[in-house]
Every structure is written in structure tokens, then in C-alpha cells.
Amino acid sequence: MLTCRTMWRKLAPLARSSSTVCRQNVRRAGLNSGRTPTCVPAAHMSTGPAGGGGGDNLKYAVLVAAASLGSVVYAYQTVKGDQQRYEARLAELASRSQKAASKDPATLSQSEPTAAPSPEKPSPPASDAKGATPSKSTEPPPAVASTPASSKLPSHTPYLLIGGGTASFAAARSIRARDPGAKVLIVTDEPDLPYMRPPLSKELWFSDDPSVTETLRFKQWNGKERSIYFQPPSFYISPTELDSAANGGVAVLTGKKVVQMDVRGNKIKLDDDTEISYDKCLIATGGVPRNLQVIERAGEEVMKKTTLFRKIEDFKSLDKVSRNIESITIIGGGFLGSELACALGRRSTDSNLEVIQMFPERGNMGKVLPEYLSNWTTEKVKKEGVKVLTEALVKSVTCKNDKLEIQLKDGRLVKTDHIVAAVGLEPNVELAKSAGLEVDSDFGGFRVNAELQARSNIWVAGDAACFYDIRLGRRRVEHHDHAVVSGRLAGENMTGASKPYWHQSMFWSDLGPDVGYEAIGIVDSSLPTVGVFAKATAKDTPRAATEQSGTGIRSESETEDTATSTVAPVTPAPAVQQKDDYGKGVIFYLRDKVVVGIILWNVFNRMPIARKIIKDGEEHADLNEVAKLFNIHED
Amino acid sequence: MSYCKQEGKDRIIFVTKEDHEAPSNAELIADDPDDPYEEQGLILPNGDINWNCPCLGGMASGPCGSQFKEAFSCFHYSKEEVKGSECIDNFRNMQECMQRYPELYPQEEDKESSSQEESSSASSSAASSDNSALSSEMDSSQVSSVVSSDSTSPTDNHAAS
Numbered sequence: 001m002l003t004c005r006t007m008w009r010k011l012a013p014l015a016r017s018s019s020t021v022c023r024q025n026v027r028r029a030g031l032n033s034g035r036t037p038t039c040v041p042a043a044h045m046s047t048g049p050a051g052g053g054g055g056d057n058l059k060y061a062v063l064v065a066a067a068s069l070g071s072v073v074y075a076y077q078t079v080k081g082d083q084q085r086y087e088a089r090l091a092e093l094a095s096r097s098q099k100a101a102s103k104d105p106a107t108l109s110q111s112e113p114t115a116a117p118s119p120e121k122p123s124p125p126a127s128d129a130k131g132a133t134p135s136k137s138t139e140p141p142p143a144v145a146s147t148p149a150s151s152k153l154p155s156h157t158p159y160l161l162i163g164g165g166t167a168s169f170a171a172a173r174s175i176r177a178r179d180p181g182a183k184v185l186i187v188t189d190e191p192d193l194p195y196m197r198p199p200l201s202k203e204l205w206f207s208d209d210p211s212v213t214e215t216l217r218f219k220q221w222n223g224k225e226r227s228i229y230f231q232p233p234s235f236y237i238s239p240t241e242l243d244s245a246a247n248g249g250v251a252v253l254t255g256k257k258v259v260q261m262d263v264r265g266n267k268i269k270l271d272d273d274t275e276i277s278y279d280k281c282l283i284a285t286g287g288v289p290r291n292l293q294v295i296e297r298a299g300e301e302v303m304k305k306t307t308l309f310r311k312i313e314d315f316k317s318l319d320k321v322s323r324n325i326e327s328i329t330i331i332g333g334g335f336l337g338s339e340l341a342c343a344l345g346r347r348s349t350d351s352n353l354e355v356i357q358m359f360p361e362r363g364n365m366g367k368v369l370p371e372y373l374s375n376w377t378t379e380k381v382k383k384e385g386v387k388v389l390t391e392a393l394v395k396s397v398t399c400k401n402d403k404l405e406i407q408l409k410d411g412r413l414v415k416t417d418h419i420v421a422a423v424g425l426e427p428n429v430e431l432a433k434s435a436g437l438e439v440d441s442d443f444g445g446f447r448v449n450a451e452l453q454a455r456s457n458i459w460v461a462g463d464a465a466c467f468y469d470i471r472l473g474r475r476r477v478e479h480h481d482h483a484v485v486s487g488r489l490a491g492e493n494m495t496g497a498s499k500p501y502w503h504q505s506m507f508w509s510d511l512g513p514d515v516g517y518e519a520i521g522i523v524d525s526s527l528p529t530v531g532v533f534a535k536a537t538a539k540d541t542p543r544a545a546t547e548q549s550g551t552g553i554r555s556e557s558e559t560e561d562t563a564t565s566t567v568a569p570v571t572p573a574p575a576v577q578q579k580d581d582y583g584k585g586v587i588f589y590l591r592d593k594v595v596v597g598i599i600l601w602n603v604f605n606r607m608p609i610a611r612k613i614i615k616d617g618e619e620h621a622d623l624n625e626v627a628k629l630f631n632i633h634e635d
Numbered sequence: 636m637s638y639c640k641q642e643g644k645d646r647i648i649f650v651t652k653e654d655h656e657a658p659s660n661a662e663l664i665a666d667d668p669d670d671p672y673e674e675q676g677l678i679l680p681n682g683d684i685n686w687n688c689p690c691l692g693g694m695a696s697g698p699c700g701s702q703f704k705e706a707f708s709c710f711h712y713s714k715e716e717v718k719g720s721e722c723i724d725n726f727r728n729m730q731e732c733m734q735r736y737p738e739l740y741p742q743e744e745d746k747e748s749s750s751q752e753e754s755s756s757a758s759s760s761a762a763s764s765d766n767s768a769l770s771s772e773m774d775s776s777q778v779s780s781v782v783s784s785d786s787t788s789p790t791d792n793h794a795a796s
Contacts, residue, residue, distance in 0.1 A: 176696030177686040180704065232738045235697055247701045370645040492687065502672035528644040534652070581649065616664045624637075624648055628659035633652040 153253070153274060154243045157185040159494060160268065160278035162258050162431070164188025166196060166480060167284040167462030167487035169230050172250045174491025181248040182495075185239060187270070189257035192312055193236065195228045198480050200315045201336055202510060204228070205343035213316045228312075261435035263455055280494040283437075283446060283460045284487065285428040287478070291421055292331065294394050301399035306419045309336060318420065322347065325417035326354060329406060331394060332422030333359030333366055335509055338381060340420055342511050345385035355385060356414060358392035358406075364511070368519075369587075370529045373601070376582050377511060384512045389414070425478055427464045440466035443476035450500035452490045459494055461486040469501055471617055472522055472596055479507035504611050516542030518607055521597035521614045523589055532627035533585030533601070542604075586610075586627050593619045595626070606630050684711055697739055699732035 159175050161168040164186050172184045186194070195216070203218035212218070216228045237249035260269040267277035289308035296303070307318050322328055322344060330341045341357040348355050361367060363374030364381050382388050393409040397419070406414040427445040431437070437454050438447040445466035448454045452467055460467075462483040466476040477486075482505035492499055510516040582601065589597030594617055598610040609629050620626050637650040666673075669680045677688045686695040686704060694703050706729045709722035719726075733740035 173693055173696040174687050176700055177691075180701055231693065231697075234736050234738045235693070237698070247698075249698060250696075370642075372642055372645065372647065488687065499672055503674045528646075530646045530648065532648045532650055534650055534655075612663060612666075618662070618664070620661055622661070624650065624654075625659045625661040627648075627650070628655050628657075629661060629663075631655070632650075633655060 153239055154183075154185065154276065156277045157183055157242065158279045159184040159282075160276065160280070161186045161282045161284060162268065163282075163284035163286055163462070163464075164190055164192070164194050164252055164254070165284060165286050165462060166194065166230075166483035167286075167465075167490070168282065169194035170484045170487030171282050171284065171459075171461060171491035171494070174488045175495055176248070176250060178492060178495040178497075181246070183242050183245065183248040184250045185242055185276070186250065186252045187256055187258055187268075187276075188252065188254055189271075190311060191254050192229075193233060193252055193254070194230050195312065196230065196480065197310075199228050200312065201309070201339040201343060204315060205319075205340075205347065213319050216312065258431060259434075261431045263435050263437075263458065266457060279457065281458050282487075282490050282494060283431060283454070283458065283464065284462045284483075284490075285431065286463045287425040287427040289421065290424040290426050292394060292397075292423055295397055295419065295421060298397045299399070302397050302404060302419075305399070305404055305417065306421055308421055309340065310425075321418050322353060323351070326352060327356065327416040328353060328418045328420065329356040329358060329404075329414060329416040330420045330422060331358055332420075332424075333357065333361050333364050333390075334368070334422065334424075335365070337420075337422035338364045338377075338511055339509065340422060341386045341388075342381060342384045345381070346512070348385045354387065354416075356387045356389065356416060357381070358389040358394070358408070358414065360391060360393050362390050364388070365509075365525075367525055368523050369599075370525055370531065373531070373582060373587070374525070377515060380511055380515045425463060427466075427476070429464065440474070440476070442466075443474070445476045451493050451498060452486060452501065453493065459490040461490040467501055471504070471615065475522070477505065479505060481505040481507055502615075504614055506607050506611070510542045513542060515602070516604075517599050517601045518604065518610075519597065519599040520607060520610050521589065521595075522591070523597040523599055527589045527591055527597070529587050529589050530623045531582075531585055531587040531601075532624055532632070533582055534632045542602075585632055586630050588623050588626070595620065595623075600630070603630060603632050684708060693739075698736055699729060699740070702729040702732045705729075 159172075159179075159182060161171055161184060165188075168186050168188075172186060175182050175184055188194075199218050203220065204212055204216065207218050209215065209217070209219075217225050218228065219225050235250070237245055237251050239251040239253045242249065242251040256274075257271040258268045259271050261281075262268070265277070266279070266281075267275050268281070269275050289310050291306075291308055295306055307314055307321070309315070309318060318340075328344060330337050330344070337357060337359065341355060344353065344355045347353060357364075359366070361374070362371065363369070363378040365377055366374045368374075369377060378388055378390065389408075389412070391410070392412065394406055395409045396407045398405050398407075404416050404419060406416065406419070408414070429437075429439045429444070429446055432439045432446060435455075435458070437458070439445070440447040443466045445464045446454055446460040448460045448465055448467045450468040450470055452459045452461055452465060454460050463476075463478045465486060466474065467486070468474050485503055485505040486501065489497075489499060489501060489503075504520055506518055506520040508516065508518040584602035586603065587599040587601060588595045589599075595613055598613065600606055600610060613626060613629075637648060637654040639646065639648045641647070675685045675688070677685055677690055679685050684704075684707065694700070697703075702725070706722055706725035709725045710719035713719045713722060715721055
């Protein structure tokens with residue numbers, strides 16, 4: 001898996017450069033062919049004095065003629081070949097649709113033993129059969145009569161969701177809510193049912209339960225426990241029962257990867273050669289964690305001691321590793337790196353674990369928070385027991401005597417037992433090639449329009465979607481709530497809604513019990529900011545916020561549309577001394593004098609106001625007046 | 636006393652409670668309640684039920700989704716004197732379905748009683764913990780209390796739906 005990623009990363013720049021080379025060649029060729037008639041005389045003149053110009057010019061002319069003739073012939077052949085392939089595929093499609101018309105799709109997965117081959121097999125076979133390609137669709141079905149219905153995967157599904165994460169689940173729920181009796185098939189290469197990611201780097205680490213890696217249940221601040229899985233297994237139906245389910249349902253096919261997508265034929269192919277056709281498809285493939293090149297080149301010994309953190313299995317292995325070592329280093333100063341550092345830092349108070357965090361920026365969240373706040377946050381992270389090394393660029397990593405040695409470019413040497421690399425996410429666009437979908441060169445990911453649509457019948461949501469935000473412009477967002485919002489929107493549009501991305505998603509982060517913030521919009525530290533702060537009291541902490549609102553994960557209070565805080569019992573928070581000035585407040589991020597991003601710093605349950613300000617997109621003369629709307633001095 | 640400092644491109648303002656006491660003169664654009672792009676609440680502007688409302692959690696999308704939709708729709712459009720009195724069969728169907736999935740729809744006694752008080756439906760027998768979602772029609776804060784006080788189920792209520 002790692003080598004594939006390496007290869008992909010190596011090929012990606014190549015692909016990019018080759019495309020530019022191609023473009024340049026085309027331009028050059030275009031220029032040449034345009035100028036050939038005039039070139040000759042010019043060359044003649046320029047090489048005149050050198051002598052022998054006439055002969056050279058003749059050879060040149062012959063070469064150009066041969067090349068252009070050759071390219072014309074090649075082009076003709078390619079077009080012809082394409083046309084033939086196209087016609088063949090159309091013919092095959094037509095024959096397939098004729099066969100399908102004669103067959104009731106509801107009983108497709110039932111093992112109706114039909115002697116006639118065609119009705120049973122208009123489209124590709126069951127999973128246990130060998131993969132039959134479309135051209136072989138006229139073959140008799142392999143032992144259908146004796147195969148029980150339960151072992152046959154559907155060969156067609158009205159709604160196909162590629163990827164089994166948050167965006168996919170949100171879309172499935174949206175589709176089921178809007179299309180009664182909808183049959184939704186989720187295909188994921190992970191072995192797990194859809195789950196939420198934020199607790200993997202936060203709440204699960206704070207659990208007192210020693211079996212947390214098995215149960216994956218976490219206790220929220222207010223004492224309520226829940227699983228990271230969105231739904232228990234009983235919510236879903238088996239993929240083999242999907243076709244026959246009277247009221248439809250959501251089926252999850254785990255451990256299968258979609259390797260090819262045929263957009264014209266509206267079908268996908270799995271890694272076991274099964275083909276499944278669809279009416280509407282959602283691509284929610286998320287991404288894979290990036291790695292540092294120095295680590296990839298460092299060899300297997302180093303790679304074995306490196307964790308790229310994203311999935312449940314990564315959480316389990318990191319939990320295990322961190323209990324058995326003396327020193328761990330997190331490379332990366334963004335959300336994931338800082339949250340993991342804080343989580344491990346808290347653990348280090350009980351054990352003898354040394355937790356180091358290093359990153360190139362000058363402070364934690366350096367790309368998100370303005371410098372003064374980033375510095376303040378870094379101090380808080382240090383208080384969580386983390387040794388923070390700022391402005392640290394890794395030069396090389398070696399393994400010596402079973403310990404890792406990280407050499408920094410400024411000469412510092414760090415010795416550690418294990419590395420966690422949290423240096424970003426590479427959106428998974430593997431299907432772009434076979435599907436012929438556009439990939440965005442600025443943000444990565446599949447390029448989709450404001451309604452999250454890539455092509456007819458194909459939508460993309462979540463981390464992998466580079467979409468057009470009507471208010472804020474084209475972007476790609478890698479946050480949990482965005483996966484929910486975009487997944488839900490994609491589900492709505494897949495059922496005919498035609499709505500653009502309008503409800504702005506938010507995100508949040510807690511760095512320990514005293515520092516928490518919620519944010520919305522474009523929160524980029526390179527933008528000019530205006531921060532309005534008040535002195536914080538003990539009541540203004542993330543813990544108090546969740547106790548008061550009775551929610552665990554704060555995005556619930558947003559996406560669940562809860563009107564007010566509830567009657568959940570409020571336990572008194574321990575007295576917290578806020579010595580610093582930046583206790584709580586609001587930070588506005590401006591682009592051309594318009595607020596495009598807002599951070600609510602230790603101020604909670606005010607996201608709707610923030611959302612409204614961004615939605616309006618107005619130029620406000622005095623942001624202090626805007627800050628008043630948030631009532632930062634109240635709870 | 637509020638004061639202000641500038642650190643490069645970033646401006647920092649410190650304000651006291653008194654500074655923020657005067658009402659804000661910042662102008663916000665009035666919202667259009669019928670804006671089709673906006674996320675709608677439980678009841679759409681045309682009076683229909685928004686089955687995709689996050690407040691419903693996974694009620695309308697789970698295995699008992701269609702039973703729930705039938706029961707709630709019947710209740711919503713009911714014009715009887717005792718609202719929903721003709722919907723008893725629908726609610727019974729729903730309850731039977733939910734009993735088949737105790738993991739998803741745990742039968743909790745205290746929530747049943749609270750929802751009975753709220754919903755004027757005669758079908759109190761059909762009240763399960765998730766019936767209280769019905770009462771949201773009358774009082775959205777009731778929904779939030781259900782949503783937030785549920786612990787193990789429907790877990791999707793707490794999901795980033």
C-alpha cells in the first residue's frame with residue numbers, strides 16, 4: 001500500500017510535467033505547422049552565410065512532411081479505432097438493455113433457474129463467479145440454479161456510494177429519507193462499517209476503559225457514552241438481500257475496492273472483477289495520509305516504526321505501540337498532529353512516555369491561527385506534556401540500535417522510538433483516470449460544480465470533492481462536518497433536489513480541556529484577521545460547553561438543528577485560571593474586506609450567527625460591532 | 636476599557652463587558668424563510684414534512700423508516716379532534732417494527748411517558764423513545780431534548796448526521 005502511494009506521488013508530478021510538455025509540444029507543433037511555409041525562407045536566409053543551406057532545407061522539408069504525414073495517419077487510425085470501439089460498446093449496451101428489459105430487476109438476485117441464458121445474465125455475474133467481461137454477457141450463467149440467493153451480490157443498484165466514510169453515510173441517510181424504499185449500496189475497501197473520525201484523535205484517547213480499542217466507545221464530557229460507528233450492524237441490510245428488500249435499505253459491502261469506473265456504461269468494477277451497474281453514483285473516497293519523503297526513502301526499519309494515522313486500525317496500533325515505548329514523536333503541527341500530541345501528552349502523565357511534536361511552522365496550528373494565537377496555543381500544548389519543537393524541518397531519519405534518529409535541517413537531533421506522521425491528506429482520485437473525471441490541480445480532488453456533480457449521475461462529496469462554493473469560491477474541505485453537509489447535499493441532489501452547496505459547514509478542535517474553538521469558512525492564517533477578545537472565566541471551556549448543551553461532539557448542535565441548550569445536568573467545572581489575555585473571543589478572517597472565515601475562540605453555541613455573517617458576505621466597517629452580535633461575555 | 640493593538644496584518648481588540656453593552660449597529664441581511672437553498676427545519680414552508688431534517692436523526696432512513704413516515708405523516712395531516720386518533724394502526728406497525736430492532740430503537744420507559752404528555756395522539760401505546768420526535772412539531776425544543784438525552788440509540792441522532 002505504501003509503495004503504491006509512493007508510486008502515485010512519484011507519478012503525479014510526472015503526469016503533471018508530461019501534460020505540460022504535451023501542451024508545449026502541441027503549441028510548438030501548432031506554431032511550426034503554421035509557420036512551415038515561411039520557415040523555409042527564413043532558415044534559408046539565416047543559414048545562407050553558413051553555406052550548404054539548400055540541401056539542409058530540402059532534408060528539413062522532407063522530414064517535416066514525413067512527420068506530418070505520419071501524424072495524420074496515426075490520428076486517423078486512432079480516431080477510427082476509437083470509433084470502432086465506441087460502436088462496439090454501444091452495440092453491446094443495446095443488446096444488454098434489450099435483455100434487461102425482459103427481466104424483472106427485483107428478482108435478479110434470486111436464483112431463478114432459467115434455462116435461457118440471456119434473461120438471467122444481462123449484466124455481469126455474482127461475486128463468487130469468475131469475472132465475466134461485458135463482451136461475454138451472452139454466456140450461460142454459471143450454476144445459477146444451485147446458487148442460493150444469499151451469496152449473490154446485486155449486479156445493479158439504483159444508488160451506489162463508493163467509499164464508506166462520513167460523507168457516504170450522510171448521503172445514504174439523505175437518500176433514504178427522500179426516496180422511499182431506496183436501495184443504497186455502499187462499497188468500501190475498509191473492513192469496518194461507517195464510523196466517525198474525530199474521536200479517533202480525541203475522545204477515544206481519554207477513555208478510562210481498557211478495552212476501548214475493541215469497543216470503540218467513548219464517554220463524552222457529560223458522561224454519555226456512544227460508539228464511533230454511526231449505526232450498529234442491525235441498521236444495515238446485507239448486500240445480497242438488497243435487491244429483494246421490500247422497503248429497500250442501506251447495504252455495506254466491506255473489504256472491496258472499486259478499481260474501475262465506466263461512466264458511459266454506468267458501472268463500476270471491483271478488485272475481484274465483479275461489476276455492478278448503477279443509476280446514480282456517489283464518489284466519497286476520502287483520502288490517504290501523506291508521508292514525508294525522507295521517511296519513505298529511509299527504508300523498511302523506519303517505516304515499521306512510523307504510523308500514518310487515519311483509520312480505526314491506525315488508532316488500535318498506535319494505542320498499542322504507545323503503551324510499550326518510551327518516546328514518541330509526532331511530525332506535523334496541524335489539527336491531527338496537535339490533537340494526537342495533546343492526547344498522548346495527557347497519557348504521558350501516567351506513563352513514562354516522552355511526547356515530542358515537531359513541525360516547520362512557528363507554532364501549533366500555524367497555518368490556521370494568527371501568530372499571536374498560534375503562540376498562545378503552543379504554550380497550552382506544552383502544558384499538556386508535549387515537547388514542542390517549532391521551525392523543525394526533517395532532513396533525514398535513520399534507525400540505529402532499534403531507535404529512530406531524526407536529523408533536523410538546523411542540526412538538532414531527536415532520538416525516539418516511534419513516529420506519527422500527520423502531514424496532510426492526499427485525496428483519493430484513483431478512479432479519475434478510468435472514469436474520465438476531472439481532477440483539480442490547485443486543491444486536488446475531483447472537480448465538481450456547486451451542486452457537487454462531476455458528470456450526469458455522478459456526484460462527489462467529502463474530502464475528495466473540490467467543489468464550487470457560491471460564497472467563498474472553489475475549495476476543498478477536509479473536515480467532519482463538511483463530510484456530513486456535503487454528503488447530505490449529494491444525497492439530496494441524487495434524489496433530484498438540484499441544490500448548491502449553501503449551508504456552510506463548520507469545524508472544531510479541542511486541544512486539551514482548556515482550549516477549544518469552533519470555526520467556519522476560510523480560516524487561513526495568511527489572511528488579515530481582526531480578533532475581539534474578552535477575559536475568560538472558568539465557565540468558558542469546551543467541557544462546560546458540552547455539559548451545558550448536552551451534546552458530545554459539538555457539530556451535533558449544528559447539524560442536528562437543536563434549538564437551545566437542554567436540561568442535561570451541569571456538573572460544576574473545576575476552577576481554571578485563565579492567565580492569558582486570549583481567553584475567549586471571536587476572530588474574523590478577511591478577504592477584500594469581507595469576512596470569509598470566523599473562529600469562535602472558547603465561545604460556543606453561536607455558530608448560527610457566524611454562519612449568517614459569512615452568508616451575507618457584506619463589508620462591515622467596524623468589526624467590533626459585528627463582534628457584539630456574539631455576546632462573548634455571556635455564556 | 637477596550638484597547639486595540641496591531642501585530643502585522645492582525646488586529647487585536649480587547650473589550651470589556653461594558654464596551655459590548657450597547658446594541659450592535661452591524662447590519663445583517665434579512666433572511667428569506669422560503670429560500671430553497673437553506674436548510675429547512677422539520678416542517679417545510681409548504682407544510683410538508685422534511686424527512687431529511689437532522690432533528691429526526693435516522694428515523695426516516697432506518698429499517699423502520701417507511702413505517703415511521705406513514706405514522707408521522709398520518710399524524711401530521713390528521714384533522715381529527717384528537718389529532719392522530721385514526722393513525723393507531725400506523726403507530727402499531729411502527730412499534731412492531733421498532734421492537735424488532737432493539738439495538739436501534741431501545742424501548743425506554745421514561746421517554747415513553749414524556750412523549751405521551753406531549754403528543755396528543757391517542758396512540759400512546761405506540762410511544763417508543765423515538766416517538767418524542769413527533770412532538771417536535773409542536774415544540775422544537777422538545778426534539779432537542781430527545782436528541783441530546785438519548786444515549787445509546789438511535790445513535791445516529793448524535794452522529795454528524
